[in-house]
Amino acid sequence: MNVVQAVGRSTLGLLRTAGSVAIFAGRGVSATFSAPWFGGQFLRQTVAIGYLSLPVVGLTAVFTGAALALNIYTGGGRFNAEQIMPQIVALGITRELGPVLAALMLAGRVSAAIAAEIGAMRATEQIDALQTLSTDPFRYLVAPRLLAAVLTLPLLTAVADIIGISGGFLVATSTLNFSGPLYVQNTWNFLTSWDITSGLIKASVFGFIVALMGAYHGYNASGGARGVGRATTHAVVSAAILIFAADYILTSLFSGK
Amino acid sequence: MSEPSTPTPMLELRGVMKRFGDKIVLDGVDIPVAKGRSLVIIGGSGQGKSVTLKIAIGLMAPDAGQVLVDGKDVTRLPQSERAAHNAQFGMLFQGAALFDSLTIWENVAFRLINADGVPRKLARERAVEALTRVGLAASVADLYPIELSGGMQKRAGLARAVVAAPQIIFFDEPTTGLDPINADVINDLIVEQVKRLGCTAVSITHDMASARKIGDEIAMLHKGKIVWRGPASQIDHSNNPYVDQFVNGRADGPIKVEL
Known part of the structure; x- marks a missing residue:
């Protein structure tokens, strides 16, 4: 009986939180699309969320791209498919790692x-x-952050891509003896616009999650x-989990499987 | 023969009840405040003073009862009407609650710029004028709150509360955290500003020197009820055991400190 009670209580708690987040998100979105708007706040948040995140996103992307190249070269070698x-x-970068890693960096x-x-x-x-x-x-507080994150994370993802x-190019040409022009040509010919666009759409959704979790937990601290420390931890953890969950759902939707 | 009609109170809490879980914080509180009068609510910690103030200004909804402003029931105004309604209020928070990311003049002019649509240049002029009135130099205008002492922050908070000439001003523990001299300066400024604006004032405090100075009337809140109310001049002759114990700061008496 106690186990049933505990499960019931946890389920109700989870539903209550989900409802509370949904209402908060609804109010935030509604405030984003109706006057008055606070342009100064939006610009300030765009700089804080977008511009100031460039170094951390860039560094993460360059090391991930390099490591990915080495791993795929090694794995591909098992099937004589290094090329x-x-x-x-x-x-991998445009569809998955670019948006997800940029979003995780922003979650932190x-x-x-x-x-x-x-x-x-x-x-x-x-x-x-x-x-x-x-x-x-x-x-004044929630809408400018939501809008700034939704608009800047795709830009950051494009940079991360x-x-x-x-x-990957640097590792391939400096240590794996790939031809530079051929690497670029292969990449360019292979990528479709949807590979890039689908990653940017994901990034926009992740941006919404990042700002929403920060604002929700801060507002209810x-x-x-x-309490502020606890809100900060909850914001980062919940944003990271929701990013992974949304990533799976969006990938599934985009692939039609 | 009909009774003479009494003027509508500028602010009235009528039968207000509020509980948090099992704890009843306000238990049918009735507080009318006449236009142009200054009421101070005193009481020990945890007796519901802050909750009363938050309900009066609309930051918290009561479980039962009404809040009337100039006779109009504003208890459950929708969000869209709340902002417009708050235009007639000013509030000095306990810790001043200045916005860290804005300069002092931007703090003072916040309502003028963001709610009233006053151009920034004009808003700055009015903010500096308000700062001067509360004894702060014009040079303070471009500083950030973190660069000011507690007393100066309270003054800036007072300037923000009065800059738009509100009809009702709320003061939440206006002297808490200040030394006696600065506390007296703030009390004088409050009296001066309320008199200048001719507005209604509601304060909560447990500082008796402050209550005596800024209040026309004093009401004592204990266990969610108003146990005494009278002219500030009568506070030392209330013949109320709760008030006597509180005013004289005695451990013995009907008020038991819950540990």
Whole structure:
């Protein structure tokens, strides 16, 4: 009986949280598409989320592309198929690793920062102050972050795609004796526009998840400094899990399987 | 023969109840505040003062009861109407609650720029004027909250509360965390600003010096109920055991400290 109760309680808790996140997301999206808009906040968030994430996303992409090239070269060698390495690297980066790794980097950097900032604002009554100053916190805090993340993560992913493929190129030409022009030509001829577009669509969805988790956990933070710390952890962990889950669902939808 | 009609209170909490889980925080609180009057609510920690203030200003919904502003029931206004309604309120938070990412003048002018659509240049002029009124130099305008002392932050918070000339101002523990001299300065500024604007004021505090100075009336909240209310000048002669114990800061009496 106790086990049944525990399972029931956990299920209800999960459903309550899912409902709460869905309502929060709905309010955030609604605030994004209705006036008043806070352009200054949006620009500030675009710089913080997009521009300032470039180094970490770029470094992650270059090392991942290089490592991927080595692994595929080694694995392909077992079937005498080393020469398809450029194509597989390009496909892996654009469809999967570019958007997922960029999103995971943002989950660590941006989700945490959003949760900490909004959580600290909650703890110091700044969110209450916004309301007393006739300003909807969803419009001022949540909407600009959601919009900035949804728009900038695809751009970051495009950069990650280029740098990741370049990482594979560097390893291939410097240590695996591939011809540079041939590598580029093989990659270019193989990739379709959908390979790139599907990755960018994924990135947009991941951007929404990253900002949503940061804002949701920060907005609902309670218990002072400890609560802010807890919100930050929850934001990063939940964003990472949801990114992987969304990745599978989107890949399944895109492949029709 | 009909009774003489009494003017509609500017702010009224009517039969307000609030509970968190099993704990009843407010148990049918009735608080009318007449226009232009300053009411101070005193009471020990955890007696529901902050909850009362949050319900009055619309940051929290009561479980039962009504909040009336100038006779209009605003208890459960939809979000779209809430912002417009809040335009007549000003509030000084306990920790000032200034926005870290904005300069002092941007904090003070926040409502003017973001809700009232005042151009930034004009909003800055009004913000600097408000800062000067609360004794802060114009040079403070371009600093960030972190660069100000606690007393200066409270002054900036007061400037933000009064800059749009609200009809009702709320003060949440206005002197907490300040030394006695700065606390007295803030009290003087509050009295001066409320008088200048001719607005209604509701404060919560457990600082009796502050309550005596800024209140026309004082009400004591204990266990979710108003146990005494009267003119500030009568606080030392209330003949109410709760008030006497609280005002004199005695451990013995009807109020038991829960450990």
